[in-house]
Amino acid sequence: MHANASGWTRVFLVGNPDCFLGALSFDPLKDRLEKTLRNWKGLPAKGQLEGVKVAWVASLSEAHASLYAARDGAKLIFFVQAADLTILGKLELDEMTICRWLQTLVRN
Numbered sequence: 001m002h003a004n005a006s007g008w009t010r011v012f013l014v015g016n017p018d019c020f021l022g023a024l025s026f027d028p029l030k031d032r033l034e035k036t037l038r039n040w041k042g043l044p045a046k047g048q049l050e051g052v053k054v055a056w057v058a059s060l061s062e063a064h065a066s067l068y069a070a071r072d073g074a075k076l077i078f079f080v081q082a083a084d085l086t087i088l089g090k091l092e093l094d095e096m097t098i099c100r101w102l103q104t105l106v107r108n
Helices: 026-038 095-107
Strands: 008-013 016-025 047-049 052-059 066-072 075-081 087-094
Touching: 008 026, 016 026, 026 052, 026 095, 047 066, 052 075, 087 095
Parallel strands: none
Antiparallel strands: 008 016, 047 052, 052 066, 066 075, 075 087
16 A cells, blocks of 8 residues: 555555555545454455455445455455456455554554
8 A cells, every 4th residue: 555645545466566456545444444454253244255255345446446355264354356356366364464454554
């Protein structure tokens, strides 16, 4: 994520800086990520991706990718879905990583 002075945050797929996912104001994006990380054990699943029940996290402007989250045992999985509905990537976080992400978000 790269925020400009006005807080507009451009989001890229980790490990592939050329894959622009979209953008959103920093505060709503931070709030949605923080809420998902804090409540990951009780996510309100509203749909399915790849056979997994997922909860919506955020929809990004410009490139129109969407972020979804799912609980898989002791892990939180983030799904990145492109505007054409293809899955661009998945990111699995264990409990220790979830805590580190929360600490980082709270500091910003």
